[in-house]
Amino acid sequence: MDKVLISVTDAARNFADCVNRARYQGVVFVLMKNGTPVAEIGPPKSESSTGAELAKRLARVRLSREESEAWRRDLRAARKGLKPPVDKWQ
16 A cells, blocks of 8 residues: 655645545555654555454453443344355355
8 A cells, every 4th residue: 555645734735636546546645744644544444354353452442341241232132143154156
């Protein structure tokens, strides 16, 4: 993925172009202010993750007992709705 350094001023002047290039070309613009990176404009990060990545993120979350129980209930309900993948070769 290409990264392009651009001043905040230039990004503001060419915002639509930056958004279009991020969307259609996968360019990531690093917005610079006084020589320091302050933000990025780019395509959205992938929403999928591996089980190991999810486990690592969840290990950092601290929930109250009530939140934990609600999360567990939601997870069980979501699991009931899962369907096995379809084998397109059969």
